[in-house]
Amino acid sequence: MKTFAEFGLEPKVLQAITELGFEEATPIQEQSIPLALTGSDLIGQAQTGTGKTAAFGIPLISKINREDEKILALIMAPTRELAIQVSEEIGKLSRFKGLRSLAIYGGQDIGRQIRGLKKKPQIIIGTPGRLLDHINRKTIRLDDVQTVVLDEADEMLDMGFMEDIQTILKLVPVERQTMLFSATMPPNIQRLAQQFLNNPQHVSVIPKQISAPLIDQAYVEVPERQKFEALSRLIDMESPELAIVFGRTKRRVDELAEALQKRGYSADGLHGDLSQNQRDAVMRKFRDGSIDVLVATDVAARGLDVSGVTHVINFDLPQDPESYVHRIGRTGRAGKEGTAWSFVTPREIDHLHLIERVTRHRITRKPLPTMAEAIEGKQRVTAERLLEVVESGELNEYKGISIQLLEQYDSVQLLSAAMKLLTGDKKDSAIELTPEDPIRAKRRGGKNDIRSGRKPNGGYGGNRGTSGGSGSGGGYRGNRDNNGGGSRGGYSSGGSNYGSGSGGYGGGYKGNRDGAPAARDGGANRSAERKPYTRPSSTSTRPAKREDFDN
Numbered sequence: 001m002k003t004f005a006e007f008g009l010e011p012k013v014l015q016a017i018t019e020l021g022f023e024e025a026t027p028i029q030e031q032s033i034p035l036a037l038t039g040s041d042l043i044g045q046a047q048t049g050t051g052k053t054a055a056f057g058i059p060l061i062s063k064i065n066r067e068d069e070k071i072l073a074l075i076m077a078p079t080r081e082l083a084i085q086v087s088e089e090i091g092k093l094s095r096f097k098g099l100r101s102l103a104i105y106g107g108q109d110i111g112r113q114i115r116g117l118k119k120k121p122q123i124i125i126g127t128p129g130r131l132l133d134h135i136n137r138k139t140i141r142l143d144d145v146q147t148v149v150l151d152e153a154d155e156m157l158d159m160g161f162m163e164d165i166q167t168i169l170k171l172v173p174v175e176r177q178t179m180l181f182s183a184t185m186p187p188n189i190q191r192l193a194q195q196f197l198n199n200p201q202h203v204s205v206i207p208k209q210i211s212a213p214l215i216d217q218a219y220v221e222v223p224e225r226q227k228f229e230a231l232s233r234l235i236d237m238e239s240p241e242l243a244i245v246f247g248r249t250k251r252r253v254d255e256l257a258e259a260l261q262k263r264g265y266s267a268d269g270l271h272g273d274l275s276q277n278q279r280d281a282v283m284r285k286f287r288d289g290s291i292d293v294l295v296a297t298d299v300a301a302r303g304l305d306v307s308g309v310t311h312v313i314n315f316d317l318p319q320d321p322e323s324y325v326h327r328i329g330r331t332g333r334a335g336k337e338g339t340a341w342s343f344v345t346p347r348e349i350d351h352l353h354l355i356e357r358v359t360r361h362r363i364t365r366k367p368l369p370t371m372a373e374a375i376e377g378k379q380r381v382t383a384e385r386l387l388e389v390v391e392s393g394e395l396n397e398y399k400g401i402s403i404q405l406l407e408q409y410d411s412v413q414l415l416s417a418a419m420k421l422l423t424g425d426k427k428d429s430a431i432e433l434t435p436e437d438p439i440r441a442k443r444r445g446g447k448n449d450i451r452s453g454r455k456p457n458g459g460y461g462g463n464r465g466t467s468g469g470s471g472s473g474g475g476y477r478g479n480r481d482n483n484g485g486g487s488r489g490g491y492s493s494g495g496s497n498y499g500s501g502s503g504g505y506g507g508g509y510k511g512n513r514d515g516a517p518a519a520r521d522g523g524a525n526r527s528a529e530r531k532p533y534t535r536p537s538s539t540s541t542r543p544a545k546r547e548d549f550d551n
């Protein structure tokens with residue numbers, strides 16, 4: 001392990017790194033930083049929570065002069081929350097150097113962003129849609145950009161941002177450094193890389209498993225209708241410090257958050273139909289611990305870094321293995337341990353096996369927590385809370401009444417009553433969630449899948465590309481879209497090299513995704529939010545809708 005001092009960084013950047021508490025570079029940082037400092041293009045892949053942000057952030061910051069008043073670096077990220085978070089980390093890393101950075105994302109008042117831009121930030125961190133908005137309004141010019149980073153590049157492609165990214169990158173001088181980072185690198189990323197990177201160096205830190213090593217992964221088989229009961233028992237049994245519960249759709253998230261609140265949990269929901277103010281408020285509450293369960297769609301799956309997340313619970317299995325890897329990667333970050341649980345309905349067992357195959361990790365089957373375990377867990381937490389108060393010692397006001405009570409009642413009985421009160425059982429409230437259809441497993445090539453990016457063995461394409469019409473679609477990814485019709489290349493490329501002949505990312509791609517291409521980014525003039533959620537009918541070709549993407 002290297003210390004940051006060994007990279008020859010300027011003192012002000014080193015000071016910021018020290019201030020952040022980073023002592024040694026993580027493996028991806030150790031490999032990327034020296035390469036990136038030479039100006040080389042880079043494709044960086046490393047497990048979730050291993051410091052990719054600083055891996056591109058530190059070299060990017062090192063290149064910029066404080067006196068410059070132009071936009072010199074552009075970082076793109078798939079979701080608003082991630083753009084905000086990356087911008088905060090960049091802000092911290094460049095603090096002592098005195099650089100200016102600004103987050104640009106949909107849903108925020110554009111006037112405010114324009115005012116921010118007038119302060120001449122050198123670094124812009126944004127979601128593609130809103131960035132384009134500014135470009136079209138001429139409030140952002142990219143003529144001087146020297147460094148471009150695509151964080152979670154594969155997700156941005158998956159969300160249908162290819163066109164936007166292409167448009168944006170064409171406005172950036174060719175003479176630039178481009179870096180692309182993610183924990184997963186599906187082969188389709190090669191297409192983007194070929195187009196926009198110049199002789200990129202691949203830096204990958206991927207051991208046998210792609211998911212982070214410190215995450216304990218388990219699943220319980222549970223029928224759809226018992227999931228909520230299972231969830232509340234699980235939370236009681238495990239008493240997470242902070243937990244993220246992933247639901248498949250926005251409606252699911254709303255219902256779940258409400259149900260949890262009804263049962264007395266401190267929970268709230270996050271998805272793309274909330275206003276940006278609501279989204280910000282929920283994230284703030286979760287980060288400061290005033291709620292301890294965040295219920296979210298996949299909008300929270302990528303990149304989010306909240307310390308104290310001890311548990312990730314897949315209330316609904318994600319459609320793709322990549323998403324599984326990213327979701328569970330919200331815990332077990334920066335060397336900490338974490339636990340991931342997945343609820344699997346009997347009909348989804350095949351899908352779970354697919355996830356295991358692709359991630360090359362056995363997920364341990366565990367029994368549904370029993371009522372007794374749940375009660376025990378809750379009582380343990382209550383007892384801990386009680387003892388904390390005992391230790392705090394400020395109890396004099398209560399001693400008089402306690403002595404009186406003890407004269408009349410048995411001490412065990414009294415304490416038990418206090419415990420009962422504190423434990424606050426609200427089990428009686430009846431909870432009914434609208435059932436979700438099970439996710440169906442798709443066939444998918446077995447080799448190298450999400451960890452590849454190097455070996456073009458056509459794994460994704462091979463046995464799947466048969467149903468999709470125009471040659472290359474219809475594969476795993478293609479089916480996920482409501483009406484993919486084979487028009488997008490997805491992962492499959494007819495069983496040969498990535499990028500060859502897949503031809504799927506053209507015009508139809510975005511439209512196919514959600515039928516409202518311009519609405520995704522919620523830019524001011526891009527219609528504030530997307531169409532209302534409609535439940536996919538069971539006859540839909542899109543078996544289970546991943547949340548409408550939003551950013």
Ligand SMILES: Nc1ncnc2c1ncn2[C@@H]1O[C@H](COP(=O)(O)OP(=O)(O)OP(=O)(O)O)[C@@H](O)[C@H]1O
Binds near residue numbers: 023183
């Ligand atoms: N060298 C380091 N030492 C200690 N902590 C670090 C170091 N580098 C980064 N971190 C911290 O580790 C956490 C995870 O970093 P980061 O969010 O960059 O991970 P990531 O690799 O981008 O994960 P993901 O794939 O989920 O996006 C952050 O809280 C970050 O501040």
Ligand SMILES: [Mg+2]
Binds near residue numbers: 151303
């Ligand atoms: Mg990241």
